Amino acid sequence: MINTDKNYDVIVVGGGHNGLVCANYLAKDGRKVLIVEANDSLGGASATSPLNDEFSVSSCAHWLFQLNPTVASDMGLTKHGLEIAARDLSTIALAEDGNHLTIDGDKLEGAGISDEDRKAFVAFNKQITKFCKLLAGAFNRRAPKLVEGNLTDRITVAKLGLGMKMLGKEDMSDLMRLALINIYDVMEENFDNDLLKGAISLDSLLGSHMGPRSPNTVYGYIYRRMGTVYGFNGPAVVKGGMGAVGKAMANAAQASGVDIEVGVTVSKINVDVDRTTGVTLADGRVINAALVVSNADPKTTFNKLVGLGNIETGVARRVKTMRMKGDAAKLHIALDSLPNFTGLTEQQMGQRLVIAPTMNYIESAFNASKYGEYSKAPAMDISIPSIHDATLAPQGKHVMSVIVQYAPYELDGGWNDEKKDAFKELVIDRIADFAPDLKDKIVASELLTPVDLEERFHIHGGHWHHGEISLDQILMMRPFPGTSQYGTSVDGLYLCGAGNHPGGGVMGLAGHNAAKEIIKRGKSA
Amino acid sequence: MMPHDETMILETPFHSRCLALCEINLWEDWKGYRSAAAYTSVEQEYFAVRSNTGVFDISPMIKYRFTGPDAGAYLNRLVTRDISKIAIDRVAYTVWCDDKGHVMDDGTIFHLAENDYRLCAYARCLDWLMWSAEGFDVTIVDETAEVAALAVQGPTSCAVFKDMGFEGIENLKPFGITRYPFGGSEVMISRTGFTGDLGYEIWIEPALAESFWDALFDAGKLRGIRPIGGAALDMLRTETGFLQAGVDFIPAEEAIRTGRSRSPFELGLGWLVSFDKPVFNGRKALLKEKKEGSRYAFVYLDVEGNKPAEYAFIYVGNKEVGTVTTAAWCPTAKTNVAFAQVDAKYGKVGQELVAEIYYERELKWTRVMAKCTVIEGAVFNPPRKRQTPAPDF
Numbered sequence A: 001m002i003n004t005d006k007n008y009d010v011i012v013v014g015g016g017h018n019g020l021v022c023a024n025y026l027a028k029d030g031r032k033v034l035i036v037e038a039n040d041s042l043g044g045a046s047a048t049s050p051l052n053d054e055f056s057v058s059s060c061a062h063w064l065f066q067l068n069p070t071v072a073s074d075m076g077l078t079k080h081g082l083e084i085a086a087r088d089l090s091t092i093a094l095a096e097d098g099n100h101l102t103i104d105g106d107k108l109e110g111a112g113i114s115d116e117d118r119k120a121f122v123a124f125n126k127q128i129t130k131f132c133k134l135l136a137g138a139f140n141r142r143a144p145k146l147v148e149g150n151l152t153d154r155i156t157v158a159k160l161g162l163g164m165k166m167l168g169k170e171d172m173s174d175l176m177r178l179a180l181i182n183i184y185d186v187m188e189e190n191f192d193n194d195l196l197k198g199a200i201s202l203d204s205l206l207g208s209h210m211g212p213r214s215p216n217t218v219y220g221y222i223y224r225r226m227g228t229v230y231g232f233n234g235p236a237v238v239k240g241g242m243g244a245v246g247k248a249m250a251n252a253a254q255a256s257g258v259d260i261e262v263g264v265t266v267s268k269i270n271v272d273v274d275r276t277t278g279v280t281l282a283d284g285r286v287i288n289a290a291l292v293v294s295n296a297d298p299k300t301t302f303n304k305l306v307g308l309g310n311i312e313t314g315v316a317r318r319v320k321t322m323r324m325k326g327d328a329a330k331l332h333i334a335l336d337s338l339p340n341f342t343g344l345t346e347q348q349m350g351q352r353l354v355i356a357p358t359m360n361y362i363e364s365a366f367n368a369s370k371y372g373e374y375s376k377a378p379a380m381d382i383s384i385p386s387i388h389d390a391t392l393a394p395q396g397k398h399v400m401s402v403i404v405q406y407a408p409y410e411l412d413g414g415w416n417d418e419k420k421d422a423f424k425e426l427v428i429d430r431i432a433d434f435a436p437d438l439k440d441k442i443v444a445s446e447l448l449t450p451v452d453l454e455e456r457f458h459i460h461g462g463h464w465h466h467g468e469i470s471l472d473q474i475l476m477m478r479p480f481p482g483t484s485q486y487g488t489s490v491d492g493l494y495l496c497g498a499g500n501h502p503g504g505g506v507m508g509l510a511g512h513n514a515a516k517e518i519i520k521r522g523k524s525a
Numbered sequence B: 001m002m003p004h005d006e007t008m009i010l011e012t013p014f015h016s017r018c019l020a021l022c023e024i025n026l027w028e029d030w031k032g033y034r035s036a037a038a039y040t041s042v043e044q045e046y047f048a049v050r051s052n053t054g055v056f057d058i059s060p061m062i063k064y065r066f067t068g069p070d071a072g073a074y075l076n077r078l079v080t081r082d083i084s085k086i087a088i089d090r091v092a093y094t095v096w097c098d099d100k101g102h103v104m105d106d107g108t109i110f111h112l113a114e115n116d117y118r119l120c121a122y123a124r125c126l127d128w129l130m131w132s133a134e135g136f137d138v139t140i141v142d143e144t145a146e147v148a149a150l151a152v153q154g155p156t157s158c159a160v161f162k163d164m165g166f167e168g169i170e171n172l173k174p175f176g177i178t179r180y181p182f183g184g185s186e187v188m189i190s191r192t193g194f195t196g197d198l199g200y201e202i203w204i205e206p207a208l209a210e211s212f213w214d215a216l217f218d219a220g221k222l223r224g225i226r227p228i229g230g231a232a233l234d235m236l237r238t239e240t241g242f243l244q245a246g247v248d249f250i251p252a253e254e255a256i257r258t259g260r261s262r263s264p265f266e267l268g269l270g271w272l273v274s275f276d277k278p279v280f281n282g283r284k285a286l287l288k289e290k291k292e293g294s295r296y297a298f299v300y301l302d303v304e305g306n307k308p309a310e311y312a313f314i315y316v317g318n319k320e321v322g323t324v325t326t327a328a329w330c331p332t333a334k335t336n337v338a339f340a341q342v343d344a345k346y347g348k349v350g351q352e353l354v355a356e357i358y359y360e361r362e363l364k365w366t367r368v369m370a371k372c373t374v375i376e377g378a379v380f381n382p383p384r385k386r387q388t389p390a391p392d393f
């Protein structure tokens, strides 16, 4: 709740997980912090929502697989109620004939996988882990500036450079080569098995507007795998759904003294010429503070809250040209009992299931979205969390959560109920190819397009990362050149969301780094 | 008029008249338009403006129109001056900058009516204007081809207009705008110009251009009216201290090499920058520059002797401290003037400098090291430029 007697030092716009992380660090540093969140619950896109009276589901993100351990322990998330229902899950790449491929850490099983592929996979993982470790050194600190870096920045650059050297000559040149090519070529170089190539490709582009042959997908894959250095050996299911992450973080933040107001939209970040003075809420209240930290994505922050007319043209142009069109939809299904996936046991159905039979399957799915159509045969990432977590559905019943790739934000002619229904049918039909009795078990379902995600979570374009993760939009170019160290051209206004370095996913580092930067700048922030 | 993609060079709405009078057939390309460099002789044209009336076809000037509820706020963010201080029917000279605080262009803003402005610019910049429009309710139109315009400059210009029946024109103040009926429509007249003399600019729809020209030259016959070209204008603007974009500075968006663009302070145009208004392009950088100091100063030099210091290097002792951007012998002021960019610390009025001037006489090159002094500004600045009511010559 807003305490009108308190003179807040900092107002955080948005109680997504990064906002909560940032607020917590700032409060621990002794600042009076207020979070204002538009939704009624906290955690942003790390959310749990009711599907109907009986069922609830992680309504956007559904796996926890890259939460930074420093952030988690600094916040005492376990103490504040975070429970993991299942962890280090395998990924099962579904095959229509039931001969699926199980990927469990370094181990591959099924689908007639060859010994060569098994060996190559171990070597591949080893190399990717090296790259992840290298990046980890740059992820938990602000990105260096493009020019005029100071000592802190030079150390980061030096560490990256040194780290690359330490990789050894072969890995170093591999990294430089791989980063610039695409996952399709890398898969072709390494493996034979189609399911394996498909599953890895899917991980390289989930949430993005890219296909396996798009540049940047190798970086996308390394990014996806950052969890390996954060103690994850596969995805985890959070008890109570992903909203429980937000809850635990909110508890931690409140324990650190953060005030939180939910259900109120910030309608404006107030700016006096070139310095923020606080915020105006949708109900007309004005709250002053010397610092405002926006957890909203960069486009929302500048387009809607600051107003492009209140910043200089060059910055406004960067905001406009930032790429962030979501291409992933969410499907939620309530089931009166567990469906039968051909060739899977219940234990296996509790793993991560993916539909990405070949790389060309994904590429064809992507083709549609390039021309403003949804995929007729989409790729998918499926979770049935109720197998591990009884809080989401009544006894014996289940919920299924599916990330569907590709459903373009800018669908030709726009999304409407008719198109949504048609797309939902098509997606369910596609899953039913692998689980023939699925449709008999459905008691409720909903499909959220990127437009719905935008509406519900206030993320421009409904984009996973608040801005595409690609080489032109990472590090010192994230969210855009000139605004890359959490501070903005508006004095006192900071950004802390996924649109900033290092990027999205429920990781917590953008919020962590933003707080560290503000603390470091001290009075001059 | 033919669109640009169908012809190599466009003609202005006054072209038939310019063509008839352009005795020496000396043309130049002004932003894609055929424009007379000189009609008869440069000196004659120069003196027409200083003694009688000279007419310069400024139709090629890039003209943008801004309308809509946010037009004023939009321009205030675009340019460095405080637009809220420009009343309706007033004109202001200004510059606009990029985010680095470097000058993209200079020009004039005409406040035509409530939420209705015109910007006259040296360079086309529609993409920058459109980018700047994000977040504003403003409509932007390039009306370069839709508005014919003439500069009518010189001591007898007001009298010529009176003879045309523009009653009360003498009461128009510098930078004011007024309108008169003409040819069943209207001509807009502003007391503006690029010559530093008493003078006006007229703005009219292209269909009426020729008949306006004819009426103007009829009325001006006995007052020595003549058309002038770009060469004479260049002498005139030098004498009165006006900078020319593309000559005295490189528009920031056109500069390819780093460090070649300049801030308003570095062009002696700091007086155009208002920090007491909402955010504008370049504000941050300019505040910083104001605090930390500029790299360069733009200076007006009184150069010893009568050899124009064209392209000269400027020295203090043996040290090269700058270069000349514009230089001319000014016939009326009888001064040898140069504009130069020099290291900031040598820019104070009274500073003594040396210009290294090369000149050639019948293939013999001579070098002079001419003493020069930094002066305040325009060497030609007659009272008639400002007097209201305007004097009748």
Ligand SMILES: Cc1cc2nc3c(=O)[nH]c(=O)nc-3n(C[C@H](O)[C@H](O)[C@H](O)COP(=O)(O)OP(=O)(O)OC[C@H]3O[C@@H](n4cnc5c(N)ncnc54)[C@H](O)[C@@H]3O)c2cc1C
Pocket (backbone or CB within 6 Å): A013, A014, A015, A016, A017, A018, A019, A036, A037, A038, A039, A043, A044, A045, A046, A060, A061, A062, A063, A064, A065, A066, A207, A264, A265, A266, A267, A295, A296, A297, A300, A305, A326, A328, A329, A330, A403, A453, A456, A457, A458, A459, A462, A463, A464, A465, A466, A496, A497, A498, A499, A503, A504, A505, A506, A507, A510
């Ligand atoms: C379909 C989909 C599936 C995903 N799946 C996964 C997954 O399985 N695992 C994973 O780790 N990541 C996943 N992600 C990515 C992940 O959800 C996001 O990257 C992450 O949640 C972003 O966190 P954040 O705190 O930076 O921003 P957000 O979670 O977006 O938080 C921003 C908050 O600001 C609030 N806000 C915005 N504007 C205002 C305003 N004007 N006033 C008040 N409040 C405002 C919003 O309501 C929101 O709560 C997925 C994303 C999508 C789109």
